Amino acid sequence: MYKSKAYAAASAKSPFASTTISRRDPTEHDVQIAILFCGICHSDLHTVRDEWNEIMPTVYPCVPGHEIVGRVEKIGSAVSKFKPGELAAVGCMVDSDGTCPECHSGLEQFCPKMVLTYNSTDRHLGGVTYGGYSDSIVVDERFVLRVPSNLSLAGAAPLLCAGITTYSPMRHWCVTKGKKVGVVGLGGLGHMAVKIAHALGAHVVVFTTSPHKKDDALRLGADEIVISRNTGEMKKHSSSFDFIVDAVSAEHDINAYLNLLRRDGNLTLVGLPSKPFAVAAPSLLFGRRSLSGSVIGGIAETQEMLDFCGAHNITSDVEVIPIQKLDEAYGRLLKSDVKYRFSIDMASLKSD
Ligand SMILES: NC(=O)c1ccc[n+]([C@@H]2O[C@H](COP(=O)([O-])OP(=O)(O)OC[C@H]3O[C@@H](n4cnc5c(N)ncnc54)[C@H](OP(=O)(O)O)[C@@H]3O)[C@@H](O)[C@H]2O)c1
Ligand SMILES: [Zn+2]
Ligand SMILES: [Zn+2]
Numbered sequence: 480m481y482k483s484k485a486y487a488a489a490s491a492k493s494p495f496a497s498t499t500i501s502r503r504d505p506t507e508h509d510v511q512i513a514i515l516f517c518g519i520c521h522s523d524l525h526t527v528r529d530e531w532n533e534i535m536p537t538v539y540p541c542v543p544g545h546e547i548v549g550r551v552e553k554i555g556s557a558v559s560k561f562k563p564g565e566l567a568a569v570g571c572m573v574d575s576d577g578t579c580p581e582c583h584s585g586l587e588q589f590c591p592k593m594v595l596t597y598n599s600t601d602r603h604l605g606g607v608t609y610g611g612y613s614d615s616i617v618v619d620e621r622f623v624l625r626v627p628s629n630l631s632l633a634g635a636a637p638l639l640c641a642g643i644t645t646y647s648p649m650r651h652w653c654v655t656k657g658k659k660v661g662v663v664g665l666g667g668l669g670h671m672a673v674k675i676a677h678a679l680g681a682h683v684v685v686f687t688t689s690p691h692k693k694d695d696a697l698r699l700g701a702d703e704i705v706i707s708r709n710t711g712e713m714k715k716h717s718s719s720f721d722f723i724v725d726a727v728s729a730e731h732d733i734n735a736y737l738n739l740l741r742r743d744g745n746l747t748l749v750g751l752p753s754k755p756f757a758v759a760a761p762s763l764l765f766g767r768r769s770l771s772g773s774v775i776g777g778i779a780e781t782q783e784m785l786d787f788c789g790a791h792n793i794t795s796d797v798e799v800i801p802i803q804k805l806d807e808a809y810g811r812l813l814k815s816d817v818k819y820r821f822s823i824d825m826a827s828l829k830s831d
Pocket of ligand 3 (some may be wrong): 576577578579581582583590592
């Protein structure tokens with residue numbers, strides 16, 4: 480074992496504080512990574528504040544972070560994919576059983592034994608797993624990804640969650656050239672959805688509650704912007720969408736969006752508010768519409784997404800912050816005031 484610097488929350492109401500955590504020495508299949516950047520996902524905030532208590536209670540101290548980019552420091556004796564000095568990335572998962580039907584289908588995110596990067600049982604050291612708000616992490620090479628060399632590292636980090644979470648359902652629901660695609664909520668996930676849908680050739684419409692994000696939405700690749708609180712503007716798009724991805728972190732009326740789907744259209748939820756939605760049956764029945772959900776993506780698809788982003792020069796628009804500003808960043812995340820992802824520069828941990 481060795482010690483790693485990190486920032487942790489001691490309870491749902493505590494501010495972040497500097498701490499040290501234990502990491503395992505790399506075993507034969509492990510890669511030890513010096514973390515350079517880590518994105519801040521709204522899931523980090525939900526977890527730190529224990530907002531998902533009913534499905535996934537938070538164990539404290541909690542060290543979040545699952546949008547990790549860094550450099551390989553050490554490798555285990557059987558590692559073949561990585562060498563020390565190379566760039567490497569880690570997303571939301573660090574392990575799975577590798578033997579179940581989900582793993583065999585490349586859908587490790589659905590494996591019953593999947594281990595999340597943070598707040599999961601740590602099978603090596605006991606206790607819980609600690610995430611990327613830290614200067615170092617040790618991960619089985621099966622869960623370590625390659626970062627295309629042309630991408631900026633601070634902007635590539637958020638691809639590991641926000642990128643794959645929006646890419647995966649768009650591939651699953653066949654978003655291609657000419658499809659009309661809606662993106663609800665222009666936050667970390669939403670702005671990646673806009674970039675990816677645009678690169679896939681779709682006609683992209685952004686639904687936002689923040690009128691001041693209009694120019695940004697166009698710059699990011701949207702073809703149209705709708706202020707979702709304006710019912711007149713919403714009505715103009717009735718029954719016209721092939722696919723809508725809903726990336727909102729808080730409660731909202733989902734029927735307003737279901738009614739915008741054309742026949743056989745699909746709305747996929749990727750946002751995970753803590754309270755259940757009320758779905759009006761007619762919104763689904765008329766038009767044979769469907770409502771589904773999606774959670775991150777498998778490892779092979781995550782690599783495919785990274786390569787797609789490399790080929791299209793897609794990164795996240797980031798505000799790079801020192802780790803000492805975590806509490807301030809969380810406050811702004813709650814106010815939908817981020818352009819459009821915070822990325823922590825882990826060099827700032829050195830000064831602690
Ligand atoms: N399924 C998965 O695998 C997965 C992965 C990562 C994250 N998530 C979840 O996805 C959600 C979004 O994450 P994120 O990191 O993108 O969050 P984020 O950056 O905070 O973006 C959320 C956006 O939702 C909109 N919004 C916020 N409050 C709203 C309200 N009361 N009514 C309507 N719209 C509102 C805002 O967009 P506008 O200002 O444009 O309205 C905001 O920017 C979170 O719940 C997160 O836990 C799921
Ligand atoms: Zn995330
Ligand atoms: Zn499995």
